[in-house]
Structure formats: structure tokens, C-alpha cells
Amino acid sequence: MGKDIREDIAWAQINRDVLKSLESPRKLYWVIIFAAMLVFSVGVGCEIYQYNTGMGVANLDNPHVWGLYIATFIFWIGMSHSGTLLSAILHLMHADWRKPIYRFAEAMTTFSLMTAGLFVMVHLGRLWQFYYAVPYPNERWTWPNFQSPLLWDAMAIFTYLSSSVIFLYVGMIPDLAICRDHLHPGWRKKLYTLLALGWEGTDRQWRNFRMTYLTVACFLIPLAVSVHSIVASDFAMSQQPGWHVTSFPPYFVAGALYSGCAAIITLFIILRYVFRFEEYMTLPILKKTVRLTFAIAMVWTYLNCIEFASVWYSHDQVAKDVLIQKATGTYAPFWWAMIFCGSVVPFAMMVKKWQTNIPVMFAVSLLLNLGMWLERWMIVSPTFSHGYYPWTWDHNQWPSMIQWGIVFGSFGWFTLLFMVFCKVFPSVSMYEVKEMVYHRSLELKKKELAAKGAN
Amino acid sequence: MSVSNLLENWSKFRHTHPVEDKGVPDWEAYPSEIKWAMAIDLDACTGCNACSVACYAENNLPVVGKEKYSHGQAMHWMRIERYWDENDGQFVADQGARFLPMMCQQCEAAPCETVCPVGATNHTEDGLNSQIYNRCIGSRYCSANCPYKVRYFNWYDYPSTKDVWPSPLNEQLNPDLTVRGKGVMEKCTFCKQRTYTARNNAKTEGREVKDGDVQTACQEACPAGAISFGNLHDPESRVAKQWQSQQVELAKEKQEKDEKEGNRLRGYRILEELRPYPSVMYLERVRESAV
Numbered sequence: 001m002g003k004d005i006r007e008d009i010a011w012a013q014i015n016r017d018v019l020k021s022l023e024s025p026r027k028l029y030w031v032i033i034f035a036a037m038l039v040f041s042v043g044v045g046c047e048i049y050q051y052n053t054g055m056g057v058a059n060l061d062n063p064h065v066w067g068l069y070i071a072t073f074i075f076w077i078g079m080s081h082s083g084t085l086l087s088a089i090l091h092l093m094h095a096d097w098r099k100p101i102y103r104f105a106e107a108m109t110t111f112s113l114m115t116a117g118l119f120v121m122v123h124l125g126r127l128w129q130f131y132y133a134v135p136y137p138n139e140r141w142t143w144p145n146f147q148s149p150l151l152w153d154a155m156a157i158f159t160y161l162s163s164s165v166i167f168l169y170v171g172m173i174p175d176l177a178i179c180r181d182h183l184h185p186g187w188r189k190k191l192y193t194l195l196a197l198g199w200e201g202t203d204r205q206w207r208n209f210r211m212t213y214l215t216v217a218c219f220l221i222p223l224a225v226s227v228h229s230i231v232a233s234d235f236a237m238s239q240q241p242g243w244h245v246t247s248f249p250p251y252f253v254a255g256a257l258y259s260g261c262a263a264i265i266t267l268f269i270i271l272r273y274v275f276r277f278e279e280y281m282t283l284p285i286l287k288k289t290v291r292l293t294f295a296i297a298m299v300w301t302y303l304n305c306i307e308f309a310s311v312w313y314s315h316d317q318v319a320k321d322v323l324i325q326k327a328t329g330t331y332a333p334f335w336w337a338m339i340f341c342g343s344v345v346p347f348a349m350m351v352k353k354w355q356t357n358i359p360v361m362f363a364v365s366l367l368l369n370l371g372m373w374l375e376r377w378m379i380v381s382p383t384f385s386h387g388y389y390p391w392t393w394d395h396n397q398w399p400s401m402i403q404w405g406i407v408f409g410s411f412g413w414f415t416l417l418f419m420v421f422c423k424v425f426p427s428v429s430m431y432e433v434k435e436m437v438y439h440r441s442l443e444l445k446k447k448e449l450a451a452k453g454a455n
Numbered sequence: 456m457s458v459s460n461l462l463e464n465w466s467k468f469r470h471t472h473p474v475e476d477k478g479v480p481d482w483e484a485y486p487s488e489i490k491w492a493m494a495i496d497l498d499a500c501t502g503c504n505a506c507s508v509a510c511y512a513e514n515n516l517p518v519v520g521k522e523k524y525s526h527g528q529a530m531h532w533m534r535i536e537r538y539w540d541e542n543d544g545q546f547v548a549d550q551g552a553r554f555l556p557m558m559c560q561q562c563e564a565a566p567c568e569t570v571c572p573v574g575a576t577n578h579t580e581d582g583l584n585s586q587i588y589n590r591c592i593g594s595r596y597c598s599a600n601c602p603y604k605v606r607y608f609n610w611y612d613y614p615s616t617k618d619v620w621p622s623p624l625n626e627q628l629n630p631d632l633t634v635r636g637k638g639v640m641e642k643c644t645f646c647k648q649r650t651y652t653a654r655n656n657a658k659t660e661g662r663e664v665k666d667g668d669v670q671t672a673c674q675e676a677c678p679a680g681a682i683s684f685g686n687l688h689d690p691e692s693r694v695a696k697q698w699q700s701q702q703v704e705l706a707k708e709k710q711e712k713d714e715k716e717g718n719r720l721r722g723y724r725i726l727e728e729l730r731p732y733p734s735v736m737y738l739e740r741v742r743e744s745a746v
Contacts, residue, residue, distance in 0.1 A: 054637040055593070056610030061527030063604040065595035125593015125608065125638025132573040132592050142590075145574035150596050154572070238600040239566055239729060388602040388726055391536055391557065395527060 004284045005100070007441040011434050014280075018175075018426045019182055021275035025423065029274050036415035043409010046402045047122060055125050059400030063392040064384045068399050069123035071377040072407045075259065076116035076414075077157070077231050078252070078372065082260025083109025083164065084224040087171070088217040096439065097288050099432040100280040104271055104422065105264050106168045111417040112263075113161045115410050120154065122406055149233040156230045160223050167216045173199050173209065174431040188424070228256045235379065242322040242383040247310065251303040258300045258342075259372035261293035265365035267418070269358055271427060280428050283356040290355045297346035297368070304343070318388055325386045326378060330396045335378050341371025489654070489664060490582040490705070490734070491645050492687040493671075494697040494722075495556055497740040499681035502554030507533045509676030510558075512627060513646060515634045517613035518620070528610045532643040533558040533673055553740055556673070556682070559584060559605045559643035560725065560733030563705060567597035567606065575640070581650070582687075582734060586642055593638035602726050603733075605642060612637035645684070646671040666692035687734075698722070703736045 050057050060067050087102040121127055133144050133154055144151050177199035180192035199205060229249035236248035245251075268289065272281040311319045326335045345367045354360045386393055421427070510516065510533040517530050537552040565584045567576050575590035576597050598606040613619045614634045628634065631648040635641050646669075653669035666685045674682040685692035687705065701722025703710055708730055710723045721739035 054611035055608070056523065056526075056528055059526065060608075060610070062529070062598065062607060064527070065598040065608060123594070125595065125640070126591065127638075129592045132590065133594075142574070145569075145571050147569045148572040148596065149570065150572040150594055234596075238570060238596075239602065240600060384599075387604065388729070389604055390538070391534075392604050397527065 004282050005280060005433070005437060005440070007437060007444050009279070009437055011437075014430055014433055014437070015178055015182060017276075017279060018428050018430050019179065021277065021427065022179070022183075022188075022423060022425075025275050026273070029419065029423070032270075032274070032415065033419055036412045036419060039412025040409050040416055041412075043406050043412060046405035046409060050122075050402055050406070051127060057400060058403040058406075059397065060403075061395075061397055063387060063395060064381065064397040066123070066380055066384070067397070068377065068403050068407050069119050071380045072373070072410060073116050073119035073123070074231055074252075074376040074379070075373045076112045076119065076410070077228065078256035078259045078376070079112040079263050080109040080116070080160070080164070080260065081224055081228060081253070081256035082264050083107070084167075084220050085257055085260065086264065087167070088220045088224075091217050092214075092221075096436055097285050099436045100277075100282075100428050101264070101268060101285060101289070102432075103168075103172070103429045104267060104418075104427045105260075106164065106171065107418060107421045107425075107427065108260075108263060108267060109164045110161065110168055111414055111421070113157060113164060114417065115414045117157060117161070118410060118413065120157070149230065149237045152230045153234060156223075156227045160227045163216065163220055163223055167213075167220055169195070170209075170213055170216055171429070172425060173197060174201065175426045175429060177201065178430055179426060191424075225253055228253045240383050240387060241316065241319040242311075242326075242386075243379070244319070245307055245310065247303060247306050251300075251307055254296060254300045254303050255372060255375060258293070258296045259369060261289065261296055262365045262368035262372065265289055265293065265361055266369065269362045269365070271422060275422065275427065277428060280433060286358075286361065287355045290349045290361060293365075293368070294346050294349045297342070297349075301343040301346075304339075318386075322383055322386045326382045329382070329385065329394075331378060331382050331385070334374050335382075338371050338374035338378050341367045342375060345371065488686075488688055489580075490687040491561070491650060491684070492582070492694050492698065492705075492734045492736070493561075493645070494683045494694050494736045494738065496679075496681045496683075496738040497553070497555065498721075498738060499679040500554045500556060500677075500740075501679060502535050502537065502552065503678065504535050505676040505678060506556055506673035506682065507531055507535055509672040510643070513629055513672035514644070515628050515632060517609075517616070517634075518618075518624075519611075519613070520618060523610070530607050530609075530613075530641075532605075532607060532641070550742070555737070557603065557605060558673070558735070559645075560603055560731070560735045561643075561645060562731035562733050564730060564732050566600045566602060566729075566731055570596045570600050572596065581654075583645055583647065583650075584642075585644065585647070586640060588633060588635050588639045588641065591639045593640065595640065597640060602729055602731065606640050607642060609635050609637050609639045609641065664689075666694075697738070698736055701736065701738065705732055705734070 058067065058069070083102075083105040086098050086105040090098040090102070121130060124130055133151060135144050173196060176192050176196040180189060180196045183189050183192065229252065232248040232252035235243035236245055238244065265286070268281055268286060271277055308323060311323050314320070326332070345364060348354055348360070348364050354364075381397075384392065385396055511518065511531065514532060516532060519528055519530055523529070534557050536555040536557050538555065539552055540547040540550045561582065561584050563578075563582065565576070565578070568578060568584065571577075572594055573590055573592055575587045575592070577585060577587070579585045593608070595608055598604070598608060614636060620628060629648070631652075649669050649671065653664055657664045657668060664686060666689060669684070671682070671684045674684045683693045683697060685694040687695050687698060689695055690699075698704070701710075701720055703722040703724065707727065709727055711720070721741065722736050723739065724733045724736055727733070
């Protein structure tokens with residue numbers, strides 16, 4: 001096992017190391033940026049074609065009116081949740097180890113929410129009229145339908161996104177001041193000066209800062225739970241077999257935390273290498289994240305079993321048929337792949353040697369993400385293939401290249417935003433790492449004193 | 456859909472049927488004098504598809520062509536479904552197929568209405584489930600939640616597609632209603648253009664709508680007269696009589712079957728147990744020999 005953060009690391013050294021990430025990342029960084037732009041432009045091209053020609057090019061049909069767009073939308077919403085888990089929940093629980101890694105997790109939250117928002121747009125048949133879903137006062141006094149879970153969705157996502165941006169920004173203020181003080185004049189310096197809001201690190205500023213940060217954190221936690229519950233309501237509030245399940249909200253929340261944690265491990269490993277953060281994103285932290293992910297994976301597995309069991313014992317023949325069709329029908333390979341990636345692969349994280357093995361954990365985290373993406377797809381599509389009505393039975397549909405292209409492109413968009421963020425803003429929280437080092441050195445001194453006293 | 460409407464009429468929305476709500480088991484409590492309904496006698500239906508074709512012509516439905524049809528992107532508001540009798544898992548071919556004309560069931564508690572984010576689909580006073588094309592943003596949630604899958608989405612920009620109405624078909628487009636653009640959900644309207652004209656005419660003449668004032672396109676085209684359409688609130692209408700003789704009521708969840716000899720009751724509605732309260736009643740086909 002690798003070393004943890006050194007207790008005797010100098011504060012100036014922390015500043016230097018983190019600020020260096022803003023200027024000189026490894027060459028791999030530019031490769032990633034280039035690849036992301038390429039992937040993103042594929043998505044943009046597909047979207048332009050779809051916008052001009054019509055949704056038909058996505059190869060959606062009746063009854064398969066939703067497809068990868070909605071599945072991927074849930075995936076991105078889900079991915080956003082672990083940012084809040086790491087930064088807000090663990091902040092309240094005083095978990096020290098989160099400090100070097102929570103900043104990028106929060107950035108992940110913000111950007112994955114933005115990506116999810118794109119899918120809401122992309123899946124609309126009349127994208128140019130999307131503002132009809134916004135409750136704005138208008139001449140005809142027409143409002144959106146407040147009964148529709150889709151509208152709750154729009155509101156919940158918007159609230160969550162704006163709160164997450166505020167949370168990310170507030171937590172970054174002391175670091176922005178460090179950037180402002182250390183960088184050469186230029187556009188960046190101007191940006192940091194503006195964003196740092198005149199931070200000087202006085203007692204009063206720190207007190208207000210702590211209070212604000214805590215308040216926003218407390219506000220964000222119920223919000224995170226509610227957002228994914230509402231996304232689950234899109235399905236659970238409908239009456240379709242396979243969707244009309246009471247346990248959907250907790251199931252979705254667990255799934256969200258799960259995929260978020262898996263994504264954190266992936267990004268952790270990438271950032272650690274690309275920005276030379278080996279000193280801060282240490283292996284013991286990886287180990288703790290891996291354990292957390294395993295715990296959540298087991299919760300997800302449990303809720304998955306609950307869902308199957310409640311369908312099985314409900315005597316609801318149609319819902320049962322959908323479940324059987326998932327396991328044996330056209331979607332069976334994907335469904336079993338979901339079970340394998342989501343419930344079997346996590347056990348690899350129980351092997352102590354592998355918990356700190358970077359290549360293994362990287363592969364595992366990618367598999368978990370794949371499993372969670374499949375989970376969302378397996379929620380959306382099979383229900384359409386086997387609904388209530390015999391006319392729809394065994395009507396299978398495969399997404400077109402346009403649909404795949406847009407889903408693919410969204411990963412480019414996310415990576416691009418995320419990587420640009422890490423280059424422009426400090427993705428390791430400098431002031432919190434200093435706190436962490438300070439507390440640890442205090443503890444160490446106490447131990448030394450105690451040892452001397454005993455002698 | 457306004458906020459005040461939502462707050463004041465909350466209890467009416469999903470939980471109870473407008474008829475049940477007042478505790479009166481007849482049509483007097485219904486908010487309007489007219490409640491359009493349909494009855495389809497499957498014993499008369501030969502599956503000739505005339506209704507479906509008439510619907511295409513009357514409602515300006517785009518003909519999407521073979522390729523899109525095979526992709527499941529057809530636009531038929533009315534479709535004829537075929538079912539074969541099964542005996543021990545074997546199709547009984549000599550019995551022939553059963554035919555079932557399927558169109559929007561104009562549910563009273565329509566699953567599609569509650570979920571539309573913009574309120575594009577809603578309920579009219581005369582008991583129809585209407586779709587406001589201009590308001591639709593194409594989220595397709597209504598279709599996802601429709602148990603009958605009878606909502607059809609405009610996947611392409613059909614009006615500007617070349618071969619949708621090849622000449623001279625373009626000459627017979629119905630001027631009484633729109634041609635829908637891409638990204639809009641559409642569905643059977645019980646030929647709204649016809650029912651509205653009938654209502655307006657009756658109003659001008661200072662009388663109530665009589666049975667026979669209005670025929671839907673499918674009804675008109677059916678050579679066997681299998682489809683009847685009219686006002687369920689008018690006890691003299693053919694539809695009301697059929698519904699009554701079959702003991703099918705709008706607010707009912709499950710049709711009781713008379714399993715005794717003679718089996719006179721053959722009326723039923725599809726997926727009644729989901730409680731969407733559909734306005735279309737089917738009359739079962741009578742077989743000479745049981746399978």
C-alpha cells in the first residue's frame with residue numbers, strides 16, 4: 001500500500017503543487033482534450049441532423065417512444081449524486097479523507113447535471129418549443145401541467161444544478177484567493193480577483209465562510225435525495241408494467257450514489273496521473289472510496305432484489321411477464337451484463353490487494369459505470385417491448401447510429417467541461433488539505449508527547 | 456391547466472371518475488350534455504381495413520411508406536389488429552383470424568393527460584381526450600404511459616416530405632383540419648371536425664344534437680355497419696342502447712359476463728382493470744364452435 005499524505009508537507013509546497021496543475025499538466029491532458037472535442041463534435045453533428053430531419057432518425061418508434069436518450073439522461077443525473085455525497089454528507093460527518101478529492105467530485109456533479117439537461121432537450125420532438133415547460137407568466141395565462149412528473153423533473157434539476165454551482169463556488173473562495181495572489185497578471189488573474197470576492201482570510205471572513213458552507217451543505221443533501229426520487233417518479237408515477245414500482249425512488253437514489261462513486265474512482269485515477277496529484281490523491285484515500293463504493297453497491301443489489309421480489313410476488317401478471325422477458329428475451333444479454341457488472345464485479349473491490357491497485361480499480365470502476373448505464377437502459381426499454389397491450393409484444397427496436405452518436409458525444413461534452421475546469425480552477429482543495437495536514441501533525445505531536453510522558 | 460384549477464379540483468383529477476364523484480350513478484351528473492362514445496361489433500367486423508383507410512383520408516394522415524412502416528413509425532390512427540385462436544399453443548388456422556379495430560379509447564381518466572408536462576393533452580367538455588398540437592413539445596410521455604399505445608408521433612416532417620401525398624392524393628387533403636408538423640404527438644379525435652360541425656349546426660337550429668347528426672369517418676366507411684358512434688347521454692342513441700343492453704357503464708371497472716346459456720352479454724372494454732374508463736365498447740365475436 002502506498003503512502004498517505006505526508007504530515008510534514010509544507011503549506012507553500014501544497015500551494016505550489018496544486019497551482020502547478022493549473023499550468024503544466026502532462027501531455028496526456030491535451031490528448032484527452034483533443035479526443036473529447038472529437039467525440040463531442042460527433043454528438044453535435046448527430047444532433048444537428050436529428051434536429052433538421054426529425055426524431056425518426058433516432059430509430060425510435062411506436063411503442064418505443066423513449067430510448068437511449070432517457071436512459072442516458074438518468075445515467076448522468078445519477079452520476080451527479082456522489083459529488084454531494086462526498087462533499088456535503090461526508091463534510092457533516094467530519095470525514096477527513098474526503099478533503100483532497102471532494103472538489104473534483106463537486107465539479108463532476110455540476111457538469112454531469114449539465115449533460116443530463118442536454119438530454120432533456122435532445123429527446124424533445126420540438127426542441128425549439130422547450131420553454132413551454134417553463135412556468136413563466138404569459139399573455140394567455142397558460143401554465144405547464146404541474147401534475148406531470150416531467151415538470152417536477154425540470155424544476156428539481158434546475159434547483160439542484162443552481163445549488164450545486166453555488167456550493168462548488170462557495171467552497172472554492174479561499175482557494176481562488178490563493179490563485180489570485182500567486183499568479184502572474186493576465187486574464188486568469190482578473191478572473192480569480194473577481195471570483196475571490198476580496199478574500200483576505202480574516203477571522204470574520206472565515207467564520208462567515210464556514211457558516212455559509214455548512215448551510216448550503218445542509219440544504220443540498222435533501223435536495224440530492226429528492227432529485228433522484230423525482231427522476232424515479234417519471235417511471236413509478238406512470239402505470240406501465242416494470243415501472244410502476246413503489247421501491248423505485250430509493251432504488252434510483254442508491255443507483256445514483258453507486259454510479260457516482262464509480263465515476264469518482266475513474267476520475268480520481270485519471271486526475272491523479274494527468275495533473276501529478278500523487279502526493280494528495282493517495283492510495284489510502286482510494287481505498288476508502290473503494291470501500292464506500294462497495295457498501296453502496298450492496299445496497300443497490302439489495303434494492304434490485306427487492307424490486308424483483310415485489311414484482312414476482314405481486315401476482316401482477318403483466319409486470320411479471322416484463323421481468324421474465326428482461327431475463328430471457330432480446331434484452332437478456334444486457335440485463336445479465338447489468339447484474340454481472342452491478343452486483344458481481346464489486347466483489348473484486350473486496351480483495352485487499354486490489355483496493356489500491358490502480359489498473360485493476362480503473363477497470364473495475366469502468367465496468368461498474370457500464371453496469372449502471374445498462375441498468376438505466378434496462379429500466380427504460382424492455383417495458384416498451386412488453387407492455388399491457390399484445391400489439392406491442394416482442395416489438396424490438398435497436399437504436400440508430402444517430403442515437404448512439406449523441407450518447408457518445410455527451411461523454412465528450414462532459415469530459416471537455418470537466419478537463420477545462422481542472423485546468424482553470426484548483427481541483428484539489430488547498431485550504432482543506434492544509435487543515436488535514438495540520439490536524440494530522442497535531443495528532444502526531446500528541447502521540448509523541450504521550451510517548452515521552454510514558455517514558 | 457392553471458394553478459387555481461389544480462388546487463380547487465385536485466380531488467377530481469385522478470382518484471375519482473366524474474360520475475362517481477357526485478355519487479350519482481347516471482349521466483345527469485356529467486358536466487356536459489354530450490358524452491361521445493363508440494361501440495364496435497366485432498361479430499360484424501371482417502377486417503377489411505376500410506375504416507383505417509377512411510381515417511387516413513379524413514384526418515390528413517401522412518402515408519409514411521414501406522420502409523418507415525416496417526420501422527414501426529406508421530401513422531394510422533386506426534389500426535386493425537389480428538388475433539388467432541390458440542389451442543394448446545397451436546394456432547387454430549381454420550377458425551380464421553379475429554379482428555379488432557383499435558383507436559384512441561378516449562379514456563375518461565386518461566393516463567396520458569396527467570403526465571404531459573405542458574398540458575397539451577387534456578379533456579374536453581364532451582368527454583374527449585384532446586390533443587393541442589400547437590402546445591405539444593414532443594416529450595412523448597403521453598405515449599409512454601398509454602396502455603393501448605394509440606398515440607402516434609410525427610417522427611419526420613411529413614408535410615414537406617415528397618412522397619407522403621403523391622399527386623393526386625394531395626388534392627383530397629381535408630381542408631377542415633391541419634397537417635401536423637414534425638415532433639408533434641397526434642391521435643384519433645373521434646373526427647372532432649365532424650362533431651364540432653354537428654354541434655354548431657344544432658346550435659344554429661336551436662335544438663340538441665340528435666343521433667345520426669354525426670358520423671365518424673370510420674363509421675361511415677364500415678361496410679358492415681360494425682361501428683356505432685354517438686352521444687352516450689342521449690338514451691335514444693344507438694350507442695347508448697348498445698351500452699345499456701350489454702350492461703357496460705362508463706364508470707365500471709370490470710364488465711360482468713353472463714356465462715350462462717345464450718351468453719347474451721358480449722360487451723367489454725379493453726384493459727378496464729387499469730381504470731382509464733375508456734369510451735369505446737367492443738362486442739365480442741360469437742363463434743359457432745368453441746375451440
